[in-house]
Ligand code: SF4
């Protein structure tokens with residue numbers, strides 16, 4: 001009974017999301033797609049989620065990621081920021097991303 | 100081991116390749132849980148696959164497209180070559196999950212396994228009260244050791260799942276299970292109502308909860324999930340005796356999961372050996388890919404061609420795949436009928452009645468899992 005109780009992590013523009021050690025983003029050669037491997041879970045992220053997750057290095061902030069991707073996807077940073085914040089919150093709640 | 104580990108490796112990204120491999124490394128286990136999903140006829144140590152054979156199987160599995168490896172049993176840590184097996188999983192790119200009763204683990208062994216690339220540890224608990232937990236496992240001081248091992252898992256920074264097999268003799272501890280998972284810092288809790296195969300079927304009357312207890316457990320889990328969002332993932336496996344529709348057993352026969360027994364037999368499901376007329380191939384004789392694609396046992400109930408009514412024309416046939424073949428056979432005598440958990444099955448009412456009657460009667464004594472008890 002080593003640790004204190006955890007609290008829910010809330011994703012904001014200043015968060016620096018990263019993948020926990022036990023979560024693996026992997027290109028799956030047999031199926032020709034990307035997969036996220038987590039305890040008892042296999043997720044197949046879409047192309048945008050993959051682009052976001054590849055930038056989740058625990059150094060970049062959500063804001064940085066939004067700026068970078070707004071160039072790639074030619075969309076306003078505000079919208080991208082809102083979209084990826086919601087997506088990362090969902091992934092954080094599933095334990096796939098840590099902030 | 101628990102059934103749910105295999106079942107929950109869901110969402111096959113592609114139907115052509117299996118997602119999960121359930122490797123039953125051994126049937127040996129110091130515990131004697133009366134709900135164990137191992138077959139009554141336990142395989143002995145003499146027939147177990149060698150280290151080399153397992154290493155080769157893992158390489159073949161990765162090649163075939165398997166993503167997750169569940170190291171199970173029996174108790175997988177009785178194998179002294181577990182480190183080599185874990186290292187091979189890491190090398191060939193399989194996500195490794197150790198499903199353990201944890202009473203044999205030491206901190207040093209866990210450290211070694213982590214260093215060899217182990218990704219995740221799942222520890223099963225029989226109850227939250229030590230005396231009752233040890234009584235159910237038929238093993239002294241097991242509970243205390245499990246808690247200690249869970250602490251080491253977290254201290255080493257490995258993700259931890261607690262597995263709580265639920266039945267009438269521990270269902271009153273459900274809230275405490277959730278609390279314990281939270282206090283231990285587990286990422287995930289599996290609240291798994293016992294599924295009635297193998298030893299559990301033998302002990303069904305001693306394990307079956309009432310319908311009211313099951314409903315209450317579902318409500319409790321729903322409330323805890325809302326409260327613990329982002330803190331603890333809770334998976335809930337419902338017992339199908341009180342269900343209206345069956346579960347897609349193993350995500351569908353031969354669709355996503357491969358089960359390999361200690362002696363190398365390749366099964367579509369851990370209970371498949373209870374079915375008549377199936378021929379199982381062995382990894383000693385045939386490449387895993389050939390077995391997956393062409394083995395008689397995998398082909399027999401794959402897809403929907405084998406179905407009879409009511410499944411054949413049912414709108415859900417590609418959702419639940421007719422439920423569980425083993426449960427259909429055990430209860431109806433025919434493996435190609437609908438799972439009796441389905442309310443379209445003509446056996447459904449009788450099925451639900453069995454549960455109601457057993458749950459209302461006094462629980463008989465457990466038949467603890469052991470090679471000796473099976474003979475009786
Ligand atoms: S006896 Fe208990 S601990 Fe051992 S394999 Fe069976 S369920 Fe798991």
Ligand code: SF4
Nearest residue numbers: 410413415416421441
């Ligand atoms: S009839 Fe068969 S396919 Fe339809 S819901 Fe029942 S078990 Fe599933």
